[in-house]
Amino acid sequence: MIINGVTIEDTFAEAFTMRVARIVITGKTARWAREAALKLTGFATSVIGCKCEAGIERELTASETPDGRPGVSVLFLTMDKESLPQQLIVRLGQTVLTCPTTACFDGLPAAPDRLAVGKALRVFGDGFQGSKVIGGRRYWRVPVMEGEFLIEETFGMQKGVGGGNFLILAEHPDAALAAAEAAVLAMTNLPGVILPFPGGVVRSGSKVGSKRYKNMLATTNEAFSPTLRAIAPSALPEGVNSVLEIVLDGTDAPSIEAAMRVGIRAACLGGVRSISAGNYGGKLGPHHFPLRKIMSGVTA
Amino acid sequence: MSDVVVLSLRTAPVGALELAGVTPDRLAQLPQREIAALPVRHAGRAAALGDFFTVKGERAARVRLEGDLRLAEGMGAGMMGGELVVEGHAGRDVGVAMTGGAIEVRGDVGDNTGGARPGAARGMVGGEIVIRGNAGEDAGAGMRRGLVVVTGNAGRGTGRGMIAGTAVVFGQTGPDAGRWTKRGSIVACGPVARPATFRYACTYRPPHVRLLLLYLRERRGLDVADRWITGRYDRYSGDLAELGKGEMLQWAGE
Structure with a gap:
C-alpha cells in the first residue's frame, strides 16, 4: 500500500489494556485550566518510568463543561486498577488543587467503577470542608486561601487502551519531524485519544528489557536506530536515516484506530519513506492495529 | 402502564x-x-x-396533579423517588420528610415545604423541591439533605434548624432564615433578614453556587439570570448559637 508516495508497511501496532479516567478541569479562563492540565499531565509519558500516562484530550468550550467555564479534558491511564486512584490523588492534589480558579469534574460519569479521588482530597480542608449534592453527584468544597476549590467526589474508571503507535521512517530528521508534527496536528482534539509524549512525538522508541543491563525495563530499539545499522540487525529500509514514533493512548480501540487513520495519512509527506508500527509479535498486547486495514478503512 | x-x-x-x-x-x-x-x-x-x-x-x-390545590396538604410527603408536578398552587407540608425524587410546584405553596413531620427533628433527607412561586413559612426547616428552591419569596424561618442541604430563594427571604442552623446553605439572591447570629466571612464567587444555578437553569428549566450565576456573594457563617458550620450566601452584585 502506498499513500502519497509513502509505503504503508504490512505490519501492526500492538497495544495493551489499561485503566483510564477522564478529568475535566475548568478555570476562570482557558489559560488557567490549561496551566493546571499541563502540570497534571507533566512527567506522564510512559508507565515505564512515570507509573502513569496522561495527556490533554481536548480543550472544552464553556458550553461543554459542568460549571460553564472554559476547560480542558485530560485522559489519565495506569496499568492496573489500584494505581489509578493513587496517582490521581497525588497529582490532582499537587497540581489542580493548587492552581488558581480551577475546579475539577469527572469526565466519565457513566462508568460504574468509581474512584474516591475527591473524597480523599477533601481532607486538605482539615475538617472545614463541606459537600454538596447537585444533580445526583456529590462535590466537595475545600476551603483554600483563594476561596474554595470544588472537586467531584468520585471519578469514573474504565478499561482503556495504551500503546497504540506508528513509526515514521524518513530520509532525514527534518522530514521525520515535519511528518510527525503534521500527524500530531491532525490528531489533536480527537475525542478519546491522547498522545502522552512531548509534543506527541517519541524519538526513543524502546524494546522490552536489555541485552546488557539486567535492571533496565526498556532500552533503545536498535532495529530502528539508524546509527546502529552497520553493527546490529536493522529493520530500516535503505535510505532511511531518522525514525520518529507517535504513541496513542485512548478510551477504546476504535478511537485509537480513528486517530491513527488520520495521523498516518497526515504523516505521508515528502521525505518519508514508509510508515511502520511497533509490536511484540502479537503475543503481549490484546489490541492489534494492522496499518493497511486501518488505512483502507477496514475496521481492525 | x-x-x-x-x-x-x-x-x-x-x-x-x-x-x-x-x-x-x-x-x-x-x-x-x-x-x-x-x-x-x-x-x-x-x-x-x-x-x-x-x-x-x-x-x-x-x-x-391538576387543579386548585391550596387546601391539599402533604403532597409528596415521604416520597422516595419519582417525579411529582403540581400544576398550580399547593397547600402546606409539600415534600415533608421526603428522601428522594423531585417535586415541582408551578404556583405558591403553604408552610413547611420540605420540612419535618410533627414532632420529628429532621425534615427532608434527600431529593429536590422546586417552587415556581412563593413559599410560606419554614421552607426547608430541619432539612438533613436535599434541595429546596423558591423562585419567588420565602416566608419566615426558611431553612430554620437545617442540619445540611441547600435552600435557594430568588426573591425575598423572610426573617429568621437559617435560625439554629447546624450545617447547610441558604442562597439568597434577593434581600434577606439575616439573624444576628450569622457572622460575615468574605465576599467571593462560590463555585458550587455557580454549578447549582447552572443545573437549575439547564436541567430544571428555571429562568436563572446570569448575574446570579456569575455574581459575587457575601458569605455569612452560622448559626453561631449552634454548630456554626452553616452558611448564608447573599448575592452581592456582579
Missing part, C-alpha cells in the same frame, strides 16, 4: 385534603383502580383519592 399518572381535581375540597400517601414511588406500583382507592383524609374524615380526583394513567413514577 403509562408514562405519567394525571390526577385532575374534580371535586373541590371544602377543608384540608391530606394527600400524604400519594407519592410517585407508590403510584408506580398501582393500577388505576387502586390509585383511585388510595385513602386520603378530607376535613379530618376518611375518604378516597378518587372521590376528589379523576385518575388517568397507572403504574408510572411521574405524577401530575
Whole structure:
C-alpha cells in the first residue's frame, strides 16, 4: 500500500489494556485550566518510568463543561486498577488543587467503577470542608486561601487502551519531524485519544528489557536506530536515516484506530519513506492495529 | 402502564385534603383502580383519592396533579423517588420528610415545604423541591439533605434548624432564615433578614453556587439570570448559637 508516495508497511501496532479516567478541569479562563492540565499531565509519558500516562484530550468550550467555564479534558491511564486512584490523588492534589480558579469534574460519569479521588482530597480542608449534592453527584468544597476549590467526589474508571503507535521512517530528521508534527496536528482534539509524549512525538522508541543491563525495563530499539545499522540487525529500509514514533493512548480501540487513520495519512509527506508500527509479535498486547486495514478503512 | 399518572381535581375540597400517601414511588406500583382507592383524609374524615380526583394513567413514577390545590396538604410527603408536578398552587407540608425524587410546584405553596413531620427533628433527607412561586413559612426547616428552591419569596424561618442541604430563594427571604442552623446553605439572591447570629466571612464567587444555578437553569428549566450565576456573594457563617458550620450566601452584585 502506498499513500502519497509513502509505503504503508504490512505490519501492526500492538497495544495493551489499561485503566483510564477522564478529568475535566475548568478555570476562570482557558489559560488557567490549561496551566493546571499541563502540570497534571507533566512527567506522564510512559508507565515505564512515570507509573502513569496522561495527556490533554481536548480543550472544552464553556458550553461543554459542568460549571460553564472554559476547560480542558485530560485522559489519565495506569496499568492496573489500584494505581489509578493513587496517582490521581497525588497529582490532582499537587497540581489542580493548587492552581488558581480551577475546579475539577469527572469526565466519565457513566462508568460504574468509581474512584474516591475527591473524597480523599477533601481532607486538605482539615475538617472545614463541606459537600454538596447537585444533580445526583456529590462535590466537595475545600476551603483554600483563594476561596474554595470544588472537586467531584468520585471519578469514573474504565478499561482503556495504551500503546497504540506508528513509526515514521524518513530520509532525514527534518522530514521525520515535519511528518510527525503534521500527524500530531491532525490528531489533536480527537475525542478519546491522547498522545502522552512531548509534543506527541517519541524519538526513543524502546524494546522490552536489555541485552546488557539486567535492571533496565526498556532500552533503545536498535532495529530502528539508524546509527546502529552497520553493527546490529536493522529493520530500516535503505535510505532511511531518522525514525520518529507517535504513541496513542485512548478510551477504546476504535478511537485509537480513528486517530491513527488520520495521523498516518497526515504523516505521508515528502521525505518519508514508509510508515511502520511497533509490536511484540502479537503475543503481549490484546489490541492489534494492522496499518493497511486501518488505512483502507477496514475496521481492525 | 403509562408514562405519567394525571390526577385532575374534580371535586373541590371544602377543608384540608391530606394527600400524604400519594407519592410517585407508590403510584408506580398501582393500577388505576387502586390509585383511585388510595385513602386520603378530607376535613379530618376518611375518604378516597378518587372521590376528589379523576385518575388517568397507572403504574408510572411521574405524577401530575391538576387543579386548585391550596387546601391539599402533604403532597409528596415521604416520597422516595419519582417525579411529582403540581400544576398550580399547593397547600402546606409539600415534600415533608421526603428522601428522594423531585417535586415541582408551578404556583405558591403553604408552610413547611420540605420540612419535618410533627414532632420529628429532621425534615427532608434527600431529593429536590422546586417552587415556581412563593413559599410560606419554614421552607426547608430541619432539612438533613436535599434541595429546596423558591423562585419567588420565602416566608419566615426558611431553612430554620437545617442540619445540611441547600435552600435557594430568588426573591425575598423572610426573617429568621437559617435560625439554629447546624450545617447547610441558604442562597439568597434577593434581600434577606439575616439573624444576628450569622457572622460575615468574605465576599467571593462560590463555585458550587455557580454549578447549582447552572443545573437549575439547564436541567430544571428555571429562568436563572446570569448575574446570579456569575455574581459575587457575601458569605455569612452560622448559626453561631449552634454548630456554626452553616452558611448564608447573599448575592452581592456582579
